[in-house]
Amino acid sequence: MLRITGLTHSYSGGHKALDGLDLTVPDGQLLSIVGPSGCGKSTLLRCIAGLIRPTGGALELDGAPVTGVPDDLAVVFQDYSRSLFPWLTVRDNVAMPLRRRGGSRAERRAAAEEALESVGLPDASRQYPWQLSGGMQQRVSIARALAYRPSLLLMDEPFGSVDAQTREDLEDLLLQVHRAAKMTILLVTHDIDESVYVGDRVVVLNRSPARVHADIPVALPAVRDQIETRGLPEFVRLRAEVGRLVRGGARIPGAAPATAAQRGGTSGAGEPEADNPPETGPG
Numbered sequence: 001m002l003r004i005t006g007l008t009h010s011y012s013g014g015h016k017a018l019d020g021l022d023l024t025v026p027d028g029q030l031l032s033i034v035g036p037s038g039c040g041k042s043t044l045l046r047c048i049a050g051l052i053r054p055t056g057g058a059l060e061l062d063g064a065p066v067t068g069v070p071d072d073l074a075v076v077f078q079d080y081s082r083s084l085f086p087w088l089t090v091r092d093n094v095a096m097p098l099r100r101r102g103g104s105r106a107e108r109r110a111a112a113e114e115a116l117e118s119v120g121l122p123d124a125s126r127q128y129p130w131q132l133s134g135g136m137q138q139r140v141s142i143a144r145a146l147a148y149r150p151s152l153l154l155m156d157e158p159f160g161s162v163d164a165q166t167r168e169d170l171e172d173l174l175l176q177v178h179r180a181a182k183m184t185i186l187l188v189t190h191d192i193d194e195s196v197y198v199g200d201r202v203v204v205l206n207r208s209p210a211r212v213h214a215d216i217p218v219a220l221p222a223v224r225d226q227i228e229t230r231g232l233p234e235f236v237r238l239r240a241e242v243g244r245l246v247r248g249g250a251r252i253p254g255a256a257p258a259t260a261a262q263r264g265g266t267s268g269a270g271e272p273e274a275d276n277p278p279e280t281g282p283g
């Protein structure tokens with residue numbers, strides 16, 4: 001469980017990026033985070049990753065305060081071109097963080113090969129990152145995070161710079177991995193459709209300095225499909241609601257998620273639970 005209370009961060013120049021942000025994320029949830037550009041999403045992820053020390057508030061992971069980079073954490077940044085080492089092969093890029101986990105070199109390489117296979121790159125392991133397309137490089141970054149088997153995965157606009165088809169494939173890969181590994185995932189995205197499509201829950205942040213503006217459970221069937229899910233009335237409703245909220249609107253009173261019967265969907269394991277009641281932000 002990740003518990004964030006009153007998180008505040010002012011950069012050294014005095015710019016306040018976060019202002020009293022409260023957020024609790026239960027284990028195994030896939031939480032989408034959206035908000036206006038520059039509102040503080042990356043700052044929030046950097047604080048959770050222990051990369052910057054917030055100037056106020058508290059961050060707790062599984063009951064312990066976050067004081068440095070947590071052990072069981074992996075991060076996927078938007079800019080894959082700067083996150084892979086050009087002088088290492090793809091396999092060694094993926095295997096490198098595993099040193100922290102111990103084990104022999106052969107074991108680390110085997111784990112890397114397995115992760116590369118899971119992202120659909122079984123043949124790329126001996127190539128160098130610069131020999132791959134942008135989408136393939138981003139798959140390598142994701143494979144590196146997965147090979148580490150984190151309990152918490154932070155992703156900052158991970159699919160921002162790939163083409164539409166690759167983006168859909170990566171979204172489905174993320175859902176598949178989330179189902180299989182049951183890790184907690186925080187995904188920052190600018191794409192409102194994506195936030196709803198992959199999320200168990202969508203949190204909308206305020207314009208800078210960031211706070212939680214709205215917290216929306218995504219009551220869609222757990223198994224998602226690019227064509228079918230996006231055609232569901234509940235998907236269309238959620239997308240419109242999140243879009244309105246990102247533009248600064250308030251949550252419409254009584255706009256409760258549809259029941260399973262209304263959306264004609266299935267329910268079952270993995271169905272999101274409304275951990276926090278939806279809240280209306282200060283606007």
Ligand SMILES: Nc1ncnc2c1ncn2[C@@H]1O[C@H](COP(=O)(O)OP(=O)(O)OP(=O)(O)O)[C@@H](O)[C@H]1O
Nearest residue numbers: 011013015017036037038039040041042043044208
């Ligand atoms: N290292 C820094 N020093 C000073 N100010 C910063 C620094 N990093 C970010 N900021 C400022 O803090 C605010 C929040 O930035 P942040 O990168 O967290 O926003 P974001 O929501 O991730 O934006 P985007 O959607 O464009 O990625 C911005 O006004 C930004 O200019």
Ligand SMILES: [Mg+2]
Nearest residue numbers: 041042043156
């Ligand atoms: Mg950002």
